[in-house]
Amino acid sequence: MIHPVRAVRAVPRRTWLRYRFVFLALAPIMALFFYLRVLPTGQAIVMSFFKWELIKPAEQFLGFDNYINLLKDENFRLAFFNTTIFAVATTILSVLLALLLATLIARLVGGRIGAGIELLYFAPVLVSVVPVTLGWREIFNYQHGILNSLLAGIGIGPQPWLSDPTMTLVAVIILSVWKQLGYNMIILLVGMRAIPRLYQEAAAVDGASAWQQFRHITLPLLAPVTLFVIVITTISSYNVFTQVYVLASDVQGAPGKLVRVIVYDIFENGFRFFKMGYAAAEAVYLFLIVIVLTIIQFRFLRGSRV
Amino acid sequence: MRPNRLVPNTIRWIVIVLLLIGGIAMVFPLLWLVSTSLRPAPELLLVPPRLLPQHWTLDNYAKAFASAPLLLYLWNSFVFAMISTIFIILTSTVAGYVFAKFRFPGNNFLFMLVLATAIVPFEIYMVPLFLQINALKLVNTQLGLVLPFLVLSYGIFFMRQNTQTSVPDELLDAARIDGMSETGIMLRFVPRLLGPAISALAILAFIQAWTAFIWPLLILNKPTLFPMELGLSQFANTRVDFGLTSAGAVIAMLPTLIAFLVLRRRIVEGITLTGLRG
Numbered sequence: 080m081i082h083p084v085r086a087v088r089a090v091p092r093r094t095w096l097r098y099r100f101v102f103l104a105l106a107p108i109m110a111l112f113f114y115l116r117v118l119p120t121g122q123a124i125v126m127s128f129f130k131w132e133l134i135k136p137a138e139q140f141l142g143f144d145n146y147i148n149l150l151k152d153e154n155f156r157l158a159f160f161n162t163t164i165f166a167v168a169t170t171i172l173s174v175l176l177a178l179l180l181a182t183l184i185a186r187l188v189g190g191r192i193g194a195g196i197e198l199l200y201f202a203p204v205l206v207s208v209v210p211v212t213l214g215w216r217e218i219f220n221y222q223h224g225i226l227n228s229l230l231a232g233i234g235i236g237p238q239p240w241l242s243d244p245t246m247t248l249v250a251v252i253i254l255s256v257w258k259q260l261g262y263n264m265i266i267l268l269v270g271m272r273a274i275p276r277l278y279q280e281a282a283a284v285d286g287a288s289a290w291q292q293f294r295h296i297t298l299p300l301l302a303p304v305t306l307f308v309i310v311i312t313t314i315s316s317y318n319v320f321t322q323v324y325v326l327a328s329d330v331q332g333a334p335g336k337l338v339r340v341i342v343y344d345i346f347e348n349g350f351r352f353f354k355m356g357y358a359a360a361e362a363v364y365l366f367l368i369v370i371v372l373t374i375i376q377f378r379f380l381r382g383s384r385v
Numbered sequence: 386m387r388p389n390r391l392v393p394n395t396i397r398w399i400v401i402v403l404l405l406i407g408g409i410a411m412v413f414p415l416l417w418l419v420s421t422s423l424r425p426a427p428e429l430l431l432v433p434p435r436l437l438p439q440h441w442t443l444d445n446y447a448k449a450f451a452s453a454p455l456l457l458y459l460w461n462s463f464v465f466a467m468i469s470t471i472f473i474i475l476t477s478t479v480a481g482y483v484f485a486k487f488r489f490p491g492n493n494f495l496f497m498l499v500l501a502t503a504i505v506p507f508e509i510y511m512v513p514l515f516l517q518i519n520a521l522k523l524v525n526t527q528l529g530l531v532l533p534f535l536v537l538s539y540g541i542f543f544m545r546q547n548t549q550t551s552v553p554d555e556l557l558d559a560a561r562i563d564g565m566s567e568t569g570i571m572l573r574f575v576p577r578l579l580g581p582a583i584s585a586l587a588i589l590a591f592i593q594a595w596t597a598f599i600w601p602l603l604i605l606n607k608p609t610l611f612p613m614e615l616g617l618s619q620f621a622n623t624r625v626d627f628g629l630t631s632a633g634a635v636i637a638m639l640p641t642l643i644a645f646l647v648l649r650r651r652i653v654e655g656i657t658l659t660g661l662r663g
Contacts, residue, residue: 100567101489108476109495112536115514116502122513136516180404187400196401198649199408202415205645205652207596209614209621210634214418217627225417228433257411262656269657318506321598325618334622342508342599349512350603358512366509373504 123359123366131356145360155361158344165252165340166316172256174309177263182293184264185271186279197268201261208258212325215254216241219326241337247327248338254322259315263308270304271297303379310376314369318342341365415638422446422631429627445632452629455636457609458616465527465612466594469534473590474583476536481544482575486557496545503538508599515603525607534594540586547582548575585655588648595641613637 127146130139149155180200184193203211218226219240227237240250274297282292298305320335320342327337335343341361349358421429422445424438449455484496514533515524523529552575560570576583601615608616617637621630645652 097487098489101483101487104479104483104571105495108480108536108541111476112480112499112502112538112541114517115533115536116505116510116538117498119510119513119517120502120505122516123510126513133516133519180407183400183404187397188404192401196404196408199405200411201649201653202412205649206415206638206642207614208598209617210418210638211414213617213621213630213634214414214421216621217421217631218414218417220627223430223432223434225434231433257414261411265653265656314506318508320508321596321614321618324598324602325621328622332622334618345508345512346599346603350515355512355516362509362512366505369504369506369509 123362126356127360127363129356131354131359133353133355141356145357146364149357149360149364154339154344154347155341158339158341159364161248161338162317162319162340165248165255165319166313168252169255169259169316170309170312172252173259173263173312174305176256176260177267177308178305180260180264181267181271182297185268186289197265200264203258204261204265208321209325211258212254212322215250215257216326219250241326241328242330244337251319251322251326251338254326255316255319258322259312263312266308267301267304270301274300306376306379310372314372317365317368317372320346415642418631418634418638421627422635424628426626426628445628446636449629449632449636453616453620453633454609455613455616455620455633458611458613459637459640461527461610461616462595462612462614465531465534465597466591468531469594470587470590472535473537473540474587477540477544477586478576478579478583479571480541481546482548482552482571484541484545485548486552486554499538499541503542505538507533511599511603518604524604525610527610529604530601530610530612531594533600534590534597537586537590537593540590543586544579544582547579551582552578581654582658584651585658588652588655 128141128143129137129145130141131137184196188196218224221227221237221239221242224240226240230236230238238246240246278296278300279292282296287295319340323338323340323343324335328334329336342365345358345361345365348354348361420437423441423443425440425442425444428435428438428440480499484492484499518524518529518532521529523532556578557570557574560574561567565574595612596614597612598614598618601612605611605615608619611619614637617633620633624630
């Protein structure tokens, strides 16, 4: 058996110097990282099993009570329902439209015109959320918003975009699809441009229609990129907050109350009612959704490579 | 995939026109915001609204500047985003380099931990994080605001990947033989080889801080510390005067829009390089 001290001595001096360098470089960063990411994430899980308030931490161990109570909580169920509708609708619409746009631009439009068109669709991605949401708030206004005027032009009566919860959810979806579309389009375009033109032209020569080429060549080759876009959009949609906070004020002007979404509900439970353990359990539910989506992505990506 | 030469020109032009109409519809809300901000109060209530103001006015801007410290909000956002970006670049480059190029006990474990937290959205841990910052008595301070934005798990992952692909070991050894110190190599030599990756990460970090909303909302209630997004939302929440809120929104979005248009190529490259998370 080697004596421990001798084993340590056996490590060459250069290795020690390397360890010292690694430690000095990494320790402050890892300390920040632990404190700002690992600790609060772990703590969220711990807190979710407790009755935990701002001034009374770890008041009482509850086991899974917070989780069970959440499932019975009308507000949480509504938030989960709304957020799911929002995420599914926003993802489907923004990905389908982005696929359509990317296909048309990649196949039919090139050069300067193509770049100009890309920029028009990409512009909403470049502006931050609050100002454009305020712009949409005017567009959706019941009395003098331009959207209701346009609808009147085609014989549709004014819609209560920002006062009826269902219509407000629709309004938030419209705004979010508008904001997300350009981003998804750019990612899909990059994916499409990586597909060699040869495949399409060979298929065209063999008599494949445009739809057949899209269905049997573009779509399968684009599957990993499309999946990435779908998962990214779904995850970010489940975390929706800002648009709703600005757009969906209720009658009393309480921001975000008209369309309850999960992050809003966490915010309210944690920071209005100070039920922080309860809010943490809610966050863990949200986390589970994100984990499932991430696993789906990894599964499929691995599958597609085989 | 390149534009297809086998498609007839008429179809191509029809598609271009349709795409242009759609594209104009996409930028319409932005133009509409500008147009609204330039009209006098009575014209805001016209039904149906006119596309352009009849009497152009800058009154709304004067009123907006007078009723809220909008330039201060912009400045706060800028400082917040700059500090966050600088720290994220520094921490990600150093950690990414060390993870990529050094063998040491715990390398894999620590890196897997970084990778695992990269998928955790901020909203999951914001409640305990608030309690931590509260315990440090940093609520309502600029430091408390910026602290969570000093590291980015994804940035560490991204820089490690880029170091592996674009920093060859031979170059590092050559620099060592030339007598450069390890610290010098890490802080001066390696970043020069990682230019595109660093600028992509900088754009990601800057946008992330600039558009941050829920954390400022939780941690700040002193208006003099508000970044633009939060300040504007509070400003607009208490007001129904569309001319005023539009002017505020235009002021908020103009600097970023200009910066983003100038850097558009870079941003698109950055997005495709980092897979920027919405």
